[in-house]
Amino acid sequence: MPDNHPRQVHRLGPRPLPLHLATANLILLSSLAAWPSARRASPFWNPLLQPRLDALLPALANVDPSDFTDALMRAGIARLTAMTGAMLRYRSHPWQRDLADPPAVWAEGGSRLLAYAEAGIPVLLVPSLVNRAYVLDLAEGQSLARWLPKLGLRPFLLDWGDPGETEQRFDLADYIARIVRALRHVRQACGRPPLLLGYCMGGNLALAAALQSPDDVAGLALLATPWDFHAGGAHHAALVQALAPAIVPPPASDPDALPPMLDVDVLQGFFWALDPLTALKKFTLFGAMPEGGENERRFIAMEDWLNDGVPLAGRVARECLLGWYGENTPPRGEWRIAGKAVLPQDWNKPALVVLPERDKLVPKEGAAVLLAQLPQADRHDAPSGHIGMVVGPRAEVGLWQPLAAWLTATAQRTQDTEQSRLPQRRRRAPGKAGGKPATKVRA
Numbered sequence: 001m002p003d004n005h006p007r008q009v010h011r012l013g014p015r016p017l018p019l020h021l022a023t024a025n026l027i028l029l030s031s032l033a034a035w036p037s038a039r040r041a042s043p044f045w046n047p048l049l050q051p052r053l054d055a056l057l058p059a060l061a062n063v064d065p066s067d068f069t070d071a072l073m074r075a076g077i078a079r080l081t082a083m084t085g086a087m088l089r090y091r092s093h094p095w096q097r098d099l100a101d102p103p104a105v106w107a108e109g110g111s112r113l114l115a116y117a118e119a120g121i122p123v124l125l126v127p128s129l130v131n132r133a134y135v136l137d138l139a140e141g142q143s144l145a146r147w148l149p150k151l152g153l154r155p156f157l158l159d160w161g162d163p164g165e166t167e168q169r170f171d172l173a174d175y176i177a178r179i180v181r182a183l184r185h186v187r188q189a190c191g192r193p194p195l196l197l198g199y200c201m202g203g204n205l206a207l208a209a210a211l212q213s214p215d216d217v218a219g220l221a222l223l224a225t226p227w228d229f230h231a232g233g234a235h236h237a238a239l240v241q242a243l244a245p246a247i248v249p250p251p252a253s254d255p256d257a258l259p260p261m262l263d264v265d266v267l268q269g270f271f272w273a274l275d276p277l278t279a280l281k282k283f284t285l286f287g288a289m290p291e292g293g294e295n296e297r298r299f300i301a302m303e304d305w306l307n308d309g310v311p312l313a314g315r316v317a318r319e320c321l322l323g324w325y326g327e328n329t330p331p332r333g334e335w336r337i338a339g340k341a342v343l344p345q346d347w348n349k350p351a352l353v354v355l356p357e358r359d360k361l362v363p364k365e366g367a368a369v370l371l372a373q374l375p376q377a378d379r380h381d382a383p384s385g386h387i388g389m390v391v392g393p394r395a396e397v398g399l400w401q402p403l404a405a406w407l408t409a410t411a412q413r414t415q416d417t418e419q420s421r422l423p424q425r426r427r428r429a430p431g432k433a434g435g436k437p438a439t440k441v442r443a
Helices: 017-039 048-061 066-092 133-137 144-152 170-189 202-211 232-248 263-273 278-287 292-305 314-326 362-371 395-420
Strands: 105-109 111-115 123-128 152-157 195-199 217-222 351-356 379-381
Touching: 017 066, 017 263, 017 278, 048 351, 066 152, 066 278, 066 292, 105 170, 111 170, 123 144, 123 170, 123 202, 123 395, 133 144, 133 152, 144 152, 144 395, 152 170, 170 202, 170 314, 195 395, 202 217, 217 395, 232 263, 232 314, 278 292, 351 362, 351 395, 362 379, 379 395
Parallel strands: 123 152, 123 195, 195 217, 217 351, 351 379
Antiparallel strands: 105 111, 111 152
16 A cells, blocks of 8 residues: 655754754843943943944833843744744655656766756756755756756756765865766767856866866856855955864875765854854744745755755865865966866856855855956856755746856857868758858857
């Protein structure tokens, strides 16, 4: 008999849960300490908050201080209760992602290449290494990979998978070499070079792969790709410089042993440090959503993906956290793969730089630096945040449609350019020898 009972969902998130709970308690309870400090002009009071306090004081002129303290405590407890109740609601919700993977047409190590169509303009999608690839195939109505074929595109999603013994020894050069081999497979299978799309950290890897093998790439789209890691968030850079040396795994002392990896919860704790109030804010909003609605389902799908992290190879973690974030090597021309600098200005084919307008993870100012360094870069501003840009309710209008238009136009322009470079005898119209030559297409 079929089992009509929903399977029990065991969620770990929001990860790391103890850190999110402790932070919310600390932040809200600190209001109780801040209020007496403000009233008594304590030297510990933040002077930047003084104008806001001055605006508040007239409304409190006739309020008993002890009554206000009691009200402040009740408000804090109410917010904590709302947040924890929303977390429990999320953790016990029965929704589960149930999309079946399309066929894998190529594999190497723990990675697979998933094919979402059998015909069309080929596009290789490269996600980040620290989250699952299915953010680009999240759920019905939230899948860029399943939507693109409707417009004549043929997506291939590079699913990095879990790091096995091979990948645990990888550095960024090894992952980039894997992208190059996937590109060549797609080119051979489709008979033409694919477009290459990188999302977040996947954009950095995609750019490096395109520079290594330009003949295998027709055009390059970079979505929310960090480049200048110190632009638009100096406090983030300082925070990373302080934390990274303590959390990055040290090199293995035994060359034959598997190098240590950066654990998922440690990595999630690193992202927590960039915005410690994230869980408090988003779960408070979630708690106010009607049950059974589309917004609830979307939130759960996105949160499940966020908490389904992947550990990072130690060598990769050192390159990213110490090199990219700490030393800001990419915009300075100091990020090197196999001894050669990764320079956007060397990419002489079409490129698209997508900038989410409300990106808290990748500051817009840092990603926009690529526009000045890529010789043929187009720009698109997506009216969403880092993840909402791809899977949010406005993703189709805000990103998918303009992205598909750019991919299609770039593929056509690239094909026309290649045809115009063919010898004259190969560009004659089919028919008798000496027939009317085919019309030239301007590049």
